[in-house]
Amino acid sequence: MNxxxxxxxxxxxxxxxxxxxxxxxxxxxxxxxxxWTDFLVPFERLLCRLGGIDATxxxxxxxxxxxxxxxxxxxxxxxxLVLCTQGSLPLNPDHNxxxxxxxxxxxxxxxxxxxxxxxxxxxxxxxxxxxxFCLMFLQFVTAATxxxxxxxxxxxxxxxxxEKLGNFYDYFLKSITRVLLPLSLVLALVLVFQGTPMNxxxxxxxxxxxxxxTNVSRGPAAALxxxxxxxxxxxxxxxxxxxxxxxxxxxxxxxxxxxxxVLIPIxxxxxxxxxxxxxxxxxxVFGVMTAGYLLLQLPTVYFEMHGNPxxxxxxxxxxxxxxxxxxxxxxxxxxxxxxxxxxxxxNGSVNAMHDSLTPLSGMNTLLGMMxxxxxxxxxxxxxxxFVFIIVAVFISGLMVGRTPEFLGKKIEAREMKIAIIIALLxxxxxxxxxxxxxxxxxxxxxELAGWLANPGYHGFxxxxxxxxxxxxxxxxxFEGLGDNTPWWNISTGIVMVLARYLPxxxxxxxxxxxxRKKYIPESAGTLRVDTGTFGIMVFFVIWIIAALAFFPxxxxxxxxxxxxxxx
Amino acid sequence: xxxALMIPLLTTAGVACFWLFYRSVDFFDNI
Numbered sequence: 001m002n003x004x005x006x007x008x009x010x011x012x013x014x015x016x017x018x019x020x021x022x023x024x025x026x027x028x029x030x031x032x033x034x035x036w037t038d039f040l041v042p043f044e045r046l047l048c049r050l051g052g053i054d055a056t057x058x059x060x061x062x063x064x065x066x067x068x069x070x071x072x073x074x075x076x077x078x079x080x081l082v083l084c085t086q087g088s089l090p091l092n093p094d095h096n097x098x099x100x101x102x103x104x105x106x107x108x109x110x111x112x113x114x115x116x117x118x119x120x121x122x123x124x125x126x127x128x129x130x131x132x133f134c135l136m137f138l139q140f141v142t143a144a145t146x147x148x149x150x151x152x153x154x155x156x157x158x159x160x161x162x163e164k165l166g167n168f169y170d171y172f173l174k175s176i177t178r179v180l181l182p183l184s185l186v187l188a189l190v191l192v193f194q195g196t197p198m199n200x201x202x203x204x205x206x207x208x209x210x211x212x213x214t215n216v217s218r219g220p221a222a223a224l225x226x227x228x229x230x231x232x233x234x235x236x237x238x239x240x241x242x243x244x245x246x247x248x249x250x251x252x253x254x255x256x257x258x259x260x261x262v263l264i265p266i267x268x269x270x271x272x273x274x275x276x277x278x279x280x281x282x283x284x285v286f287g288v289m290t291a292g293y294l295l296l297q298l299p300t301v302y303f304e305m306h307g308n309p310x311x312x313x314x315x316x317x318x319x320x321x322x323x324x325x326x327x328x329x330x331x332x333x334x335x336x337x338x339x340x341x342x343x344x345x346x347n348g349s350v351n352a353m354h355d356s357l358t359p360l361s362g363m364n365t366l367l368g369m370m371x372x373x374x375x376x377x378x379x380x381x382x383x384x385x386f387v388f389i390i391v392a393v394f395i396s397g398l399m400v401g402r403t404p405e406f407l408g409k410k411i412e413a414r415e416m417k418i419a420i421i422i423a424l425l426x427x428x429x430x431x432x433x434x435x436x437x438x439x440x441x442x443x444x445x446x447e448l449a450g451w452l453a454n455p456g457y458h459g460f461x462x463x464x465x466x467x468x469x470x471x472x473x474x475x476x477x478f479e480g481l482g483d484n485t486p487w488w489n490i491s492t493g494i495v496m497v498l499a500r501y502l503p504x505x506x507x508x509x510x511x512x513x514x515x516r517k518k519y520i521p522e523s524a525g526t527l528r529v530d531t532g533t534f535g536i537m538v539f540f541v542i543w544i545i546a547a548l549a550f551f552p553x554x555x556x557x558x559x560x561x562x563x564x565x566x567x
Numbered sequence: 568x569x570x571a572l573m574i575p576l577l578t579t580a581g582v583a584c585f586w587l588f589y590r591s592v593d594f595f596d597n598i
Contacts, residue, residue: 062592069589084570100570100573101573102573105578105580108581109581414598417598418595418598490577494584497581497584501585502591505588506595509592509595512596
């Protein structure tokens with residue numbers, strides 16, 4: 001077998017194998033059962049005492065959401081303060097300036113919502129103080145926020161009737177101390193040993209092999225990259241993210257970083273089953289997510305391995321695949337693997353330039369973000385999937401003429417209204433943003449010439465990608481877009497914030513409403529949701545909603561480009 | 568626009584979004 005293909009099979013296979021015990025472990029710690037990390041309990045209690053929080057008190061879904069929103073609002077103020085004043089703060093050996101207000105707004109929102117869309121370059125746009133005490137801090141706490149919200153939903157789906165769904169702070173704290181910190185530390189240590197910088201030094205002047213003088217950026221990179229991947233954050237320390245040789249120095253770091261992108265999202269899907277003590281349910285969710293993921297992954301690997309006809313036409317050898325925008329040391333298949341895994345989860349880090357992907361591969365990255373439920377972000381991926389489960393249960397109920405039930409709770413009009421609002425919010429934000437940007441550009445292409453490096457279909461894809469990435473809280477970009485302008489900074493900032501919190505509030509609200517209802521024990525007439533048949537139903541619900549919402553936009557962008565290129 | 572004006576303006580926009588989220592908790596509770 002081709003070594004490169006074997007490499008990506010090993011990366012994905014080992015990640016799944018690691019995710020199984022991690023899923024069990026997550027269920028154990030969130031349930032509060034005994035685990036080997038219980039030695040951290042005194043430390044967690046101390047933190048709660050310092051914060052004046054009683055993490056043992058179980059809260060209603062509304063109280064949990066108010067706690068989540070309030071702590072996030074405090075972080076927003078902190079991020080704005082740091083980014084607007086970073087030029088005057090310590091740990092700035094390269095004398096980088098403070099961000100402009102619109103760029104600070106975009107960056108603050110972007111890291112607050114676990115998106116990590118970057119309209120700045122780390123080398124010149126952020127100081128070490130910002131990178132560590134603002135951006136890396138947010139990478140930990142926002143990932144933990146998503147995981148905590150997910151566990152609140154798990155609680156609501158347990159047997160019985162209850163108003164109380166656990167404590168947001170309890171799950172939040174455990175997610176950091178027992179999951180994100182240790183895993184990120186391990187990854188960061190490997191990166192350090194492989195050559196990633198971890199220091200506070202300024203840029204180093206060097207003379208290249210061909211005799212040019214240049215400055216190489218350094219800094220506390222390894223620590224940030226660990227949580228960047230583990231928390232599906234994706235925000236790079238350096239401008240070109242994991243395509244930078246110091247951010248991703250070797251094939252080993254590439255494999256580990258790539259595995260880290262999907263590790264916790266897969267483990268959370270499996271944890272769902274273990275948490276409810278119904279492992280088959282977790283495997284059903286994992287199976288549907290994996291089928292959707294493979295549907296995007298396999299053609300992307302194929303297209304990237306088979307070159308670009310436009311480059312072949314110039315006479316360039318395409319034996320290595322479509323190598324424009326890719327690292328020769330990583331190769332086309334490993335870049336294709338990363339491109340899809342980073343977009344089906346809400347990670348958004350890159351090891352190759354997505355703007356240079358062949359058109360259908362670019363479309364697949366877009367579809368990964370448009371569906372936003374095939375693994376998805378840590379915690380929030382399951383919340384998105386949960387909305388589709390509710391829709392699938394309702395449709396299945398209509399098909400067989402029964403009152404729809406999910407895990408012993410009736411799905412009624414209120415839950416469906418919320419599910420549909422949340423399911424349609426995603427395309428609404430993407431398509432409205434893209435339509436407005438396209439309208440402005442088409443009306444004044446000379447004035448806005450700096451926006452697009454590519455006219456025509458690909459230029460449209462660049463704008464569509466930017467809003468899709470923002471709405472999916474992904475953060476990757478088709479980098480041909482000149483995005484550091486007030487329009488892009490403010491409009492994508494608003495899209496990101498709306499697309500983060502409403503899709504958390506909606507599923508938690510559905511879960512809270514369900515938890516209050518009378519529990520109906522399963523009988524022969526109950527719709528079984530841990531079967532392959534129901535999994536297929538959910539799979540098609542996700543794709544039908546995505547196709548109805550996004551096909552016209554995809555036809556104008558990547559599909560039109562594909563048929564132009566491969567005519 | 569001057570930074571002195573833009574910073575409070577954009578911070579207020581962020582706070583307004585959070586106000587919307589707090590309201591949406593009540594909205595979904597009574598939908």
